[in-house]
Amino acid sequence: MIQVYTQNIKGTWFALACAEQRIYGTSFAETEQKALNSLLNNLPYNIPFQVLISPSACARDTFGLLEAVFEGKDANLNLNLATDKLPAYTKRVIEATMQIPVGYVASYGSVAKAVGGGPRAVGNVMAGNAFAPLVPCHRVVKSDFTLGGYGGGLKVKYQLLSKEKRGYSSGLKIRLYEGDLQVYPVEYSLRAIEGLF
DNA sequence: TGCAAACCATAAC
DNA sequence: GTTATGGTTTGCA
Numbered sequence: 001m002i003q004v005y006t007q008n009i010k011g012t013w014f015a016l017a018c019a020e021q022r023i024y025g026t027s028f029a030e031t032e033q034k035a036l037n038s039l040l041n042n043l044p045y046n047i048p049f050q051v052l053i054s055p056s057a058c059a060r061d062t063f064g065l066l067e068a069v070f071e072g073k074d075a076n077l078n079l080n081l082a083t084d085k086l087p088a089y090t091k092r093v094i095e096a097t098m099q100i101p102v103g104y105v106a107s108y109g110s111v112a113k114a115v116g117g118g119p120r121a122v123g124n125v126m127a128g129n130a131f132a133p134l135v136p137c138h139r140v141v142k143s144d145f146t147l148g149g150y151g152g153g154l155k156v157k158y159q160l161l162s163k164e165k166r167g168y169s170s171g172l173k174i175r176l177y178e179g180d181l182q183v184y185p186v187e188y189s190l191r192a193i194e195g196l197f
Numbered sequence: 198t199g200c201a202a203a204c205c206a207t208a209a210c
Numbered sequence: 211g212t213t214a215t216g217g218t219t220t221g222c223a
Binding site: 087089090093112116117118119120121122124125128 | 203206207208
């Protein structure tokens with residue numbers, strides 16, 4: 001039985017699905033209804049769930065993490081995501097995305113080069129990300145550093161990235177099991193979209 | 198800039 | 211099996 005919770009944190013509604021310390025999905029939106037909908041959309045439909053009011057300890061911790069990420073703070077994310085039911089490639093992309101540090105962005109193509117496949121395939125995984133914003137798909141942008149797309153709306157993607165500025169001035173190569181992931185300072189992106197929001 | 202073609206894993210049929 | 215569909219990229223006019 002999966003437990004589902006919703007919580008309003010500083011004006012934004014978050015939804016969370018978990019069971020036995022494992023996270024099955026997270027989402028956020030401007031209304032409780034929308035957050036719940038997008039969460040349940042990504043949940044395996046054949047698994048029963050119940051919506052609870054008072055959060056478990058695990059739920060409280062996870063809501064805390066969600067808030068931290070949403071506020072652009074550095075959060076240590078060694079979480080227990082229930083990704084085992086996802087296709088292998090999807091899992092690889094998600095894991096690579098989680099390696100992008102706060103303050104940096106990677107392009108769809110750069111992720112693709114690291115894990116295999118093509119840029120559009122990476123975009124597809126992002127579009128279906130059931131763990132936003134814990135899996136920081138907002139840190140994946142186009143090769144020209146403009147934003148690309150975002151499930152929660154581009155304005156939100158922009159706001160998240162703005163809060164993650166850390167003042168880095170050069171890129172970074174991150175060693176993954178599959179290959180190297182090239183990332184760039186988030187400032188590159190903010191500069192590229194200057195004036196658009 | 199803008200457009201067309203190549204790209205690649207999924208989901209849907 | 212096959213097709214349709216993207217949160218893309220690159221090349222070329």
